[in-house]
Amino acid sequence: MNAVNSLLEVRDVIKAFPKGDGGSLLVLDQVNLSVREGEIVGLLGRSGSGKSSLLRLIAGLSKPTSGEVNYLGQAVDGPAAGVAMVFQSFALFPWLTVYENVALGLEALRLPEDEIRRRSLAAIDLIGLDGFESAYPRELSGGMRQRVGFARALVVNPNILLMDEAFSALDVLTAETLRTDFLDLWGAKQMPIKGVILVTHNIEEAVQMCDRILVFSTNPGRIVTEISVSLPQPRNRLDTNFRDLVEKIYVEMTSKRMQTTNEKAARGQKDKPAVANLDVILAYYVSTNLISGLIEAVAEAPYHGRADLPVIASDLMMEIDDLFPVVEALQLLRFADLEGGDLNLTVDGMAFANAEVDERKRIFAKHLLSFVPLASHVRRVLDERASHMAPRSRFLNELEDYMTPEAAEQTLRNIVSWGRYGEVFAYDDQHMNFSLENPT
């Protein structure tokens, strides 16, 4: 690649966070990437893939454990001039007006008053916020707030714009409008920016906006694939080429993830036969209602036990990304397999779909104990103890050896809910302990 027009280089970056017990948790492993002029690069991955951590390294908000980030040939050692960021939650200052929010970045540069005024108004104008200068963020809708976020980032004339899930807090329609508006400005070269890095978990968004997509694996984050998107802008979501690419990335993401999970399962069983492999992260809360709902939907006509995921997602009026955690739960519980983007119910999955409530609970309990190591671990500990009780903190501490405290909380939350449904164990939130007794 040509060094002259390379805006940003990330070389062999590793990021690890220290844990309470003195060890460290690997979040990013050996990441390399470069951004050239005129490019929109997408970082695509599930939560926990470290893509947001990577963006913060690039923004100069934190420092890599090893490796380096170079911006225009200079090592990044703090927030650099020329790199601006748009945040998922907008991160506007609620006590400042639209104008004041936009002007803030220029005031920090200590520009003369009239230049601040001229440039702020121009940015507000460009991004379509005319007339809202004196409004406070709380008076604006989400879409308008994120426009302020964009204006604030653009006003400092950055070379690189970083977007951290910039559209994911917006409703579908608003997000779409904002994306196309942004692409129009980008296409017409009306913005000062020379390159964009976009973090997202939304496959369609990545395909719609990016010239290159880097797909991240989870836990730790690695780049597993790089996909170039050469479709001409503006891209049509219903176009066959567009759909094929989404499907391809989708298959890619599911298969890669499965590989790592299986790999871990095998390794865990070999290393530690006593404590089962507890490193399965359930990062999203998946209720048993969702699990049985999806099983039922796949079992019924027109799918009869086999469904193409993008198809059933749109049938259930869900985004594919929203379906991921449920699908993963089905796979984990062995109620379904995933094959080339198709979800196949297992024999037990079908049996579950056709069973009555009590029978369902029995099947669920059996699968929970057989295939979810953490659940069987909790149950075993309870069985072994004379009191048949164990505090929540005991399992939380164990989990924190393998994952971040937040992930551990969320994983345990799923286990509590699943265990309760299968009546495998009881949990008392008041005293935060697990037991074998069900409340009378």
Place this chain on the structure above:
Amino acid sequence: MLRTLPARVADSRRLFTRWDLIAILVVLGLLAFISDAGRGILEPLDKLETTTMSLSASNLPWYAARTTLRMLAAMGLSLLFTFTYATWAAKSPRAGRLLVPLLDVAQSVPVLGFLTATVVFFMSLAPGRVLGAEFAAIFAIFTSQAWNMAFSFYQSLRTVPAELTEAARSFRLSPWSRFWRLEVPFAMPGLVWNMMMSMSGGWFFVTTCEAISVGHTKIMLPGMGAYIALAIEQKDLRAVGYAILTMLIVISIYDQLLFRPLVAWSDRFRFDSEPGIKAPSSWALKMLRSSQLLSGVFKALHTLWRSILRPLRYLQPLTTPKFREPTPAEERRADILSYVSILIVTLLATYKASTFLTSGLSVAETLEAFRLGLITMLRVFVLIALASVIWVPVGVWVGLRPRAAGIVQPIAQFLAAFPANLLFPIAVYAIVRWKLNPDIWLSPLMILGTQWYILFNVIAGASSMPAELRYAARNLGLGGWLWWKRFALPAVFPFYVTGALTASGGSWNAAIVAEVANWGDTQVRAAGIGAYIADATDAGNWHRVVLGILVMSLFVVIVNRIFWRPLYLYAERKYRLS
């Protein structure tokens, strides 16, 4: 208006940590040091020039102004303390480990006990002059105001949303402007509310501080408190009435002209604006905003402020804030340094405190102080229980009726701000007149000013009950005791705990003035640690004063940690409707 008081409860998994112990030792050592330093210089104070006070009602505006000025000076000091101490504690985890428990212990030290220890110290700074006494009074008011403000600010600093901080950093705001443009505004609503609480407590203490007698020295600072003291001495019930009336007016003015506008103004800094909750309003603020003349004045002030600050900004270098992640070696060095300095301070404090206490006190004396502490504790708990039985039902009744709540809520808040000690003479007069048992009848004075916290928190709780939940309760046919047990009481419980916790803290503080009271030369007294401290102060017995303060602080800290904090966390977890 914020719906509840932000409780000063630090969230920690453990009841006590070693840092708490160190904090207690440091505070104790400091107390011993201050009173030790003051001991030798008690004599010259007799020659203090005293201002003559008169009970003439025409002097009251002047006295009220003096008192208010003292309050404002202390508030300024408290703000300064808040911005520095709390910021330090929040920004440096290493310092925070000690600074936060220190704050927690400091707020358990009875302010009035502190006063006696500090007054001599301050007067030694300006010997023979009223100025020293003024300093002491202002410092005492400061100690009644600063801790909870600092706590609130600390907690706000720790909860600034990460993305806002990142935004500020990525747009390269300097730490200085990050503080003023992000952190202070974010903390503002909580801080204003705590300032209001502090001022309420402050009125109580300012009136007590103005008439101090330490040993043979009697100090009168012209003000409302001294006026009342004089009225008591001269058994002038009419003057007491005047004083109460004046105070009512003063507090209304300060409430309408200072705090309502402040609260209404600080609402714009609220980060999570919940829809449906009416924004606080203030006629004074409206007037300020709509008046052409006033807004012109403000604009001029703002321009002036900016033109002063602007050149200052250029003094800082315009460089990108770099990472300053210390190397492990530096980290270790800093750790060792901080541990060693904490160790030295702790040892010094322990030495100072132990020599001070052991030189003049016997074991029997100490046991006696603890016995008295138990009596006062019993009194506080009984009073809180009594006040709860009365005010919880009333609060729920009022809170469920929006119109009644609209009238009662401001009154309850107003009463909480009114210095209850101004009413003491009336009660004491009654006790003397009808020869009542002071052990029982002096007790209600302790809770006179603080019971309102229970009332207005319960009102706030009841009025924030979701309407659908109320309909559901009615739909299920809940009635009578079942309605209270399963619905109303659980729903207001978290609010009640916050109020009761505040009331309990205030009552301990009030014990020092409430357990011993005078009317002319008649004295009525109840047994308790408050009376013990008051007596020791009168006699100028430093060892007993410090012992009394120590015992009372220990009781407050322990009761808070063992009773209130777990109860608060439990209520938050189980009963908070969110």
